[in-house]
Every structure is written in C-alpha cells, then in structure tokens.
Amino acid sequence: MRSSAPALQITDLRKSYTRPAVDGLSLTIHRGEFYALLGPNGAGKTTTLRMVAGLLQPDAGQICICGIDARTSPVEAKSVMAWVPDEPMIYDKLDPMEYLEFVAGLWAMDARRAETQARELIGILGLEPHANTRCQGLSKGMRQKVALAGALIHDPELIILDEPLTGLDAASARQVKEVLRQRVANGTTVIMTTHILEVAERMAERIGVIAQGRLIAEGTLAELSVQAGHGGTNLEEIFLSLTSAESAAA
Amino acid sequence: MNATATLTWFARHELTLAWRDWAAMMAGGRTKRERAVTIGALFFIGLLHWLAYAILAPILKPEMLASKQALIVLTATLLLTFSMMMSQAIEQVTRAFYARSDLDLILSSPASSQHLFAIRIGSIAVAGAMMTSLLTAPFINMATYLNGAHFLSAYAVIAAMSMLATGLAVIGAIALFKSVGPKRTRLIAQIVAAVVGAALLIGLQVAAIMLYGNLSRFDVLKSDLIARSAPDASSLFWLPANAVLGDALSIVALMIAGGAFLATVIAHYSNQFGGHAIAAAGVSDHTDAKGSAQRPFRSLTAKQALRAKEWTLLKRDPWLASQTLMQILYLVPPALLLWRDMGANTQVHVILAPVLVMAFGQLAGGLAWLAISGEDAPDLVATAPLPRRAIMRAKNEAVLMAIATVALPLVGGVAIVSIGGAIATAAGIAVAAVSAIAIQLWFRVTATRSQFRRRQTASKTSTFAEAFSSIFWAGATGFAAAGSLFALPFVALALITLAIAYAISPRA
Numbered sequence: 001m002r003s004s005a006p007a008l009q010i011t012d013l014r015k016s017y018t019r020p021a022v023d024g025l026s027l028t029i030h031r032g033e034f035y036a037l038l039g040p041n042g043a044g045k046t047t048t049l050r051m052v053a054g055l056l057q058p059d060a061g062q063i064c065i066c067g068i069d070a071r072t073s074p075v076e077a078k079s080v081m082a083w084v085p086d087e088p089m090i091y092d093k094l095d096p097m098e099y100l101e102f103v104a105g106l107w108a109m110d111a112r113r114a115e116t117q118a119r120e121l122i123g124i125l126g127l128e129p130h131a132n133t134r135c136q137g138l139s140k141g142m143r144q145k146v147a148l149a150g151a152l153i154h155d156p157e158l159i160i161l162d163e164p165l166t167g168l169d170a171a172s173a174r175q176v177k178e179v180l181r182q183r184v185a186n187g188t189t190v191i192m193t194t195h196i197l198e199v200a201e202r203m204a205e206r207i208g209v210i211a212q213g214r215l216i217a218e219g220t221l222a223e224l225s226v227q228a229g230h231g232g233t234n235l236e237e238i239f240l241s242l243t244s245a246e247s248a249a250a
Numbered sequence: 251m252n253a254t255a256t257l258t259w260f261a262r263h264e265l266t267l268a269w270r271d272w273a274a275m276m277a278g279g280r281t282k283r284e285r286a287v288t289i290g291a292l293f294f295i296g297l298l299h300w301l302a303y304a305i306l307a308p309i310l311k312p313e314m315l316a317s318k319q320a321l322i323v324l325t326a327t328l329l330l331t332f333s334m335m336m337s338q339a340i341e342q343v344t345r346a347f348y349a350r351s352d353l354d355l356i357l358s359s360p361a362s363s364q365h366l367f368a369i370r371i372g373s374i375a376v377a378g379a380m381m382t383s384l385l386t387a388p389f390i391n392m393a394t395y396l397n398g399a400h401f402l403s404a405y406a407v408i409a410a411m412s413m414l415a416t417g418l419a420v421i422g423a424i425a426l427f428k429s430v431g432p433k434r435t436r437l438i439a440q441i442v443a444a445v446v447g448a449a450l451l452i453g454l455q456v457a458a459i460m461l462y463g464n465l466s467r468f469d470v471l472k473s474d475l476i477a478r479s480a481p482d483a484s485s486l487f488w489l490p491a492n493a494v495l496g497d498a499l500s501i502v503a504l505m506i507a508g509g510a511f512l513a514t515v516i517a518h519y520s521n522q523f524g525g526h527a528i529a530a531a532g533v534s535d536h537t538d539a540k541g542s543a544q545r546p547f548r549s550l551t552a553k554q555a556l557r558a559k560e561w562t563l564l565k566r567d568p569w570l571a572s573q574t575l576m577q578i579l580y581l582v583p584p585a586l587l588l589w590r591d592m593g594a595n596t597q598v599h600v601i602l603a604p605v606l607v608m609a610f611g612q613l614a615g616g617l618a619w620l621a622i623s624g625e626d627a628p629d630l631v632a633t634a635p636l637p638r639r640a641i642m643r644a645k646n647e648a649v650l651m652a653i654a655t656v657a658l659p660l661v662g663g664v665a666i667v668s669i670g671g672a673i674a675t676a677a678g679i680a681v682a683a684v685s686a687i688a689i690q691l692w693f694r695v696t697a698t699r700s701q702f703r704r705r706q707t708a709s710k711t712s713t714f715a716e717a718f719s720s721i722f723w724a725g726a727t728g729f730a731a732a733g734s735l736f737a738l739p740f741v742a743l744a745l746i747t748l749a750i751a752y753a754i755s756p757r758a
Contacts, residue, residue, distance in 0.1 A: 105555020
C-alpha cells in the first residue's frame with residue numbers, strides 16, 4: 001500500500017492567521033517527481049510546506065506522505081522526509097562532518113553508512129576544504145550546502161526545499177541542482193519553492209501555482225500555458241498571467 | 251548635515267532604540283499582561299523596600315555613621331558596586347564593537363563613526379547608572395527615609411561611578427584589541443568581565459573564611475586589622491563614601507572627575523572606534539582555521555545524538571564559558587570553607603548547602619535556556635523522526651548530566667563532613683535544577699544561542715520565578731541540612747512559586 005501511494009497527498013488543507021493563509025489546498029505529487037511550487041509573496045507556499053514538514057499544525061485537512069498520515073503518525077512521516085528551509089539553520093560551533101553525524105543520529109542511521117554518505121555528499125557539494133571547519137566561518141552558500149547535505153544523508157523518499165538556491169553562486173547552484181536531479185533519477189521525490197522561474201521551468205516535471213492559499217493551476221509547462229489561456233511558452237509570462245488574473249478576481 | 255546635527259541625530263536615534271528596548275523588556279513582549287506586570291512589579295518594589303528597611307533600620311544610627319567603620323563598610327560597598335558596574339561596562343563596550351545589527355549600515359554610510367561611538371559609549375554609561383540606581387534604589391530610598399535627604403546624593407555617586415567604569419572599560423577594550431587582536435578580544439573581555447565582577451566579593455569572602463571561618467564579609471570589614479590599616483578619616487580615599495553621606499564638595503568633585511574622565515576617553519579614542527569595529531566584523535566573517543579532529547562517526551540513537559550535540563555546543567560556547575566561570579568562581583569560597591573546616595566544624599554543611607543549591611539552580615537555568623530555547627536549528631530537530639517529548643527529555647537529560655558532573659565533587663566534599671548534609675545538598679541541587687528546567691520549559695521561546703545574553707530580559711516573569719525558586723530551595727536545603735522543620739515552609743514557598751509560574755506561563 002505504502003509503495004504505491006503518492007509521495008505527497010494533501011486534501012483540503014487549511015490554515016488561517018488573521019486571514020486564510022492556506023485555503024482548502026489539495027495536491028497530489030507522485031513518487032520520483034520533481035515538483036515546483038510557485039506563487040507570489042505571501043501566497044501560502046511556505047505555510048503549506050511547513051505544515052507538510054510537521055512544523056505547523058493545520059486547522060483542517062489531510063496530509064499523507066508516502067501513504068503515512070502525517071497528522072496521526074508524525075514520527076513515521078518524518079522518518080521518510082527531509083526539510084530544507086530558505087535560511088540554513090545549522091550549528092555554528094559544529095563543523096560540517098559533526099553536523100552530518102548529528103543528523104545521522106537523529107535519523108538513527110548506522111554509523112558506518114552515515115560516514116560513507118557524509119563523505120560522499122561533502123565531496124559532491126564541494127565542501128571538502130571545510131569539512132572539519134566550524135560552520136561559523138562558512139559563507140551563506142556553504143551553509144546552505146551543509147544543510148542540504150544534512151537533508152540528503154538519510155536518503156529521504158521526499159525532500160522539501162524552500163528557496164534552496166537563494167544566496168548560492170552560479171557554481172554552487174549548479175552543484176545543488178545536479179545533486180537534486182540525481183536524487184530524482186534514483187526515485188526520490190523533490191518539492192521545491194522558488195522565485196527563480198527559470199529553475200522551475202528547467203528542472204520541474206510539473207509545476208503548481210498557488211495564490212491566496214489556493215492552487216490556481218497545475219501541470220507541465222504546456223498544460224499551464226493552456227490553463228493560462230494564451231499561447232505563451234515562457235513560464236514567467238504564464239505565471240504572471242495566472243497570478244494577475246487571480247488577484248484581479250480577488 | 252553638520253557635525254552637531256549628526257551627533258544629536260545619533261543621540262535621538264539611540265534614545266528611541268533604547269526606549270523601545272526597555273519598553274519591550276518590561277512588557278516581555280506581551281501587551282495584554284501589562285497591567286498584571288505593573289501590579290507585580292509594584293508589589294516586588296514594595297517588598298524590596300521593606301527588606302531594605304528591615305536591614306538598614308537597626309544599623310543606620312547617626313552615631314554609627316560618624317565612625318570610621320561606617321566609612322570602611324560604605325567604601326567597600328561602593329567598591330563592590332563599582333566592580334559589578336565595571337563588569338557590565340566591559341561586556342557592553344566590547345559588544346558595541348562586535349554587534350553587527352546596524353553597524354554595517356552605519357559604517358558603510360557617510361555618517362561619522364566617531365559620533366556614533368561617542369553616543370554609544372555615552373549611552374552605556376547612562377544605562378549602567380540607571381540599572382545600578384534601579385537595583386540599589388530600595389536601599390538608597392530607605393536610607394533617605396531613615397536618615398535624611400543627603401543620602402539621595404548616592405544616585406549622583408552612582409552616575410559618577412558609571413562614567414568612570416565606562417571610561418575604564420573603553421581603555422581596557424582598546425588595549426585588548428591592540429594586544430591580543432580582535433579575534434580573541436571578545437572572549438578575553440568576557441572572562442575579564444566575569445572575574446572583575448566577582449573578584450572583590452569573593453576576595454572578601456575568602457578573607458572572612460581564612461580569618462573568621464565564615465562567609466560574612468562584614469566580619470572582615472569590621473575587623474581591627476582593617477580599621478588599623480585604613481587611611482585617616484580626612485583622607486581623599488573616603489571621598490566617594492563622604493559623597494554618599496551628602497558632602498557637597500565630594501559630590502561635585504566626584505561628578506566632575508567622572509564626567510571629565512569619560513569625556514577625555516571618548517575624545518581620545520573615538521577616532522579608533524570605527525577601525526576596531528571593522529576589524530571585529532572581519533573576525534566574524536573569517537574562516538576559523540582550527541578544524542576539529544577527524545574521527546569516525548559514532549553509532550548514536552536520536553536521544554544520544556541530541557545529548558552529545560548539546561554537550562559539544564556547551565563546551566564550545568565562549569559566552570557560556572565565561573558565565574560558567576562566574577558560577578564556578580562563586581563556588582570558590584564555599585569550597586574553601588569546606589576544605590578549611592573539613593572535620594573541624596560539623597556545622598559547615600549548613601552554610602554550604604544553600605550556597606551550592608542557589609549556584610546550581612542558577613546554572614541549571616542558564617543551561618536549560620540554551621538547550622531548550624537556544625536551538626540554532628529548530629526546524630531540523632522538529633522534523634527529526636522522534637516525538638517532541640523525547641527531544642525535550644534528551645535535552646533536559648543533557649542539562650541534568652552537566653549539572654551532576656560539576657556538582658558531584660562538591661557534594662562528595664560535603665559528604666565527608668556530613669552524610670545527611672550531602673543528601674540534603676544533593677536533593678536540593680536536584681530539585682532546584684529540575685525547577686529551573688521546568689520554568690524554562692514553560693516559558694520557552696524560539697531563539698538562537700547568540701541571544702543568551704538577552705534571555706533574562708526576554709521574560710522578566712521566568713527570570714524572577716527562576717531566582718525565587720532557587721532562593722526558596724536553597725533556604726529549604728539549609729534548614730534540612732540543619733535538621734530543622736523550618737525547611738517545610740521554604741518547600742511550600744518554592745512550590746507556590748512554581749505553581750504561580752506555571753499558571754501565568756504561556757504553556758499553561
């Protein structure tokens with residue numbers, strides 16, 4: 001049952017602060033899919049993903065991660081998932097290897113396997129010269145890569161990334177994109193929010209556009225173009241057309 | 251914008267920020283509780299005034315004030331206050347160079363960094379004077395009530411001392427920058443601040459132990475030895491004490507000396523401030539060349555990983571190191587008392603037990619805040635596959651094990667004198683530590699470890715609850731160690747404190 005279930009299934013998800021931030025959102029993301037979640041500032045992307053990651057309690061709705069109900073079995077759901085926030089949250093006083101050892105401990109990984117994985121990730125992400133240097137001395141881009149390594153070390157089935165390329169230089173961004181592509185090729189599901197539409201256009205198999213807490217369009221680039229009601233093939237044009245129509249309707 | 255306008259503009263800017271900081275600190279960020287906080291604060295101020303009255307009423311007699319002994323006690327009290335102010339000023343002045351909040355913006359603007367730092371150093375002196383005035387106000391006000399308005403001059407003495415302390419702190423900080431460089435200045439300044447703040451008090455206690463076998467510094471100050479070696483009553487040495495007693499000339503002299511000293515220091519060093527702040531910024535961006543030793547990964551459960559992480563971070567935190575040093579320094583006199591009287595004085599554990607409980611209660615509060623609230627990667631820990639309760643339990647275990655490691659040798663020392671006293675001390679330390687952790691759990695916030703310094707200003711309620719709980723558990727332990735049933739009311743008071751803290755906590 002679990003192996004055939006979608007990587008993420010959200011049904012009628014709701015969260016309100018002073019006004020609805022997520023308003024009856026439903027979404028299905030298949031296994032091994034690279035999915036980009038787009039939307040203007042304040043559309044509810046981060047709120048949605050934080051609820052999926054178990055960092056925010058929804059007001060209503062259902063979240064199933066790889067067939068596990070995240071609201072009733074949060075620990076099981078967390079064991080197959082990784083979350084990378086836009087601001088890398090790592091420990092200044094630990095070095096990258098110590099950080100990865102800590103993350104491996106949290107996910108109760110076998111030490112030998114964890115160390116092998118850690119060394120491999122450190123190498124792939126170009127962090128070898130800093131592997132044993134405390135994170136307080138690392139640039140934001142390097143910190144972001146350390147956080148990403150932490151998310152990948154336990155081989156999650158679902159990776160959720162909130163603006164993962166913010167603050168990365170061109171070479172680092174390419175490294176991160178390559179690592180994510182490889183993971184997807186190996187069957188991992190990746191959900192990513194980004195404001196860099198070009199990245200979403202190039203990397204994502206499907207794109208969801210969210211505005212005012214609701215999913216207003218979803219599909220491949222071609223499908224989105226049809227939904228936007230014009231013949232444009234550029235994601236930026238399609239995105240602006242969809243979101244401006246939504247805000248005009250509101 | 252001319253130079254004068256820049257100076258006043260900076261002053262207005264700093265004043266606005268300081269006021270908003272103060273208001274937020276007093277309200278604890280919760281405007282709904284302003285009324286309750288105000289009533290609580292008034293009650294607390296009243297209680298402190300009553301305590302000050304109870305202490306001062308028997309000793310503030312006109313004939314006693316005229317004696318040389320009064321000058322000695324007053325001067326020693328002023329020196330103690332000054333050492334605390336110095337400690338605070340060193341910490342604040344060093345922070346002014348390293349704090350990056352708005353410094354990058356201002357230093358990259360065409361505004362004068364000399365003016366900025368002149369205002370910042372001045373505001374440190376003002377804040378120091380205000381804080382000390384606030385803390386000593388009950389005693390000054392009650393002395394005024396009991397003995398006359400001349401005691402109000404103590405506020406002027408505090409202002410002069412604050413200017414002097416700030417000036418010395420600036421000289422010290424710049425000297426550190428020049429001698430050890432910006433990379434080490436912050437840590438060394440923190441340690442110096444801790445030592446300066448504690449040295450005099452501890453020195454007096456050590457002298458009391460060696461000379462009289464107790465912890466009372468007043469026994470030393472009232473001794474013939476001190477009276478004989480102290481300068482003559484007409485000496486300038488007594489100028490601060492005479493100023494407190496209302497001598498107009500002494501007040502004016504002290505104010506002029508303090509103001510002139512600070513102004514000279516600011517004028518002399520202000521052109522170097524910007525350079526040092528930029529050097530300090532370079533340190534925070536500089537890659538730490540010192541790497542950790544490579545070692546194989548350990549097989550850890552999630553809880554073990556959390557505990558190991560907490561211990562590693564505690565060990566590597568320079569701010570915490572200086573704070574811990576402060577706590578350990580305060581444990582030196584009781585440890586010395588224990589060593590001196592081991593076997594000779596069977597009642598020594600009665601004196602030691604409350605001191606140890608109080609110290610470890612406070613230490614547990616600080617460590618618990620770091621482990622519970624000061625989590626630099628809250629999202630990572632929250633998304634790990636283990637229940638929230640297990641995360642908290644692992645963090646609390648890390649704190650309790652750290653406390654046990656430091657406390658064990660001291661409790662062992664007490665056990666040599668009295669097994670019962672050791673059991674009472676161990677139990678007191680355990681309940682005080684658990685209470686402090688519970689308070690931190692009830693009042694936990696989302697913060698980073700770098701905000702440790704502000705933990706006591708973020709929630710006044712939790713700070714007071716933590717302090718009172720430690721005090722009451724210390725009292726209970728002292729009486730329990732003496733085999734007295736007076737321990738029971740203190741236990742009740744501690745439990746009431748915890749109950750009130752829980753009831754008004756956000757977690758209730």
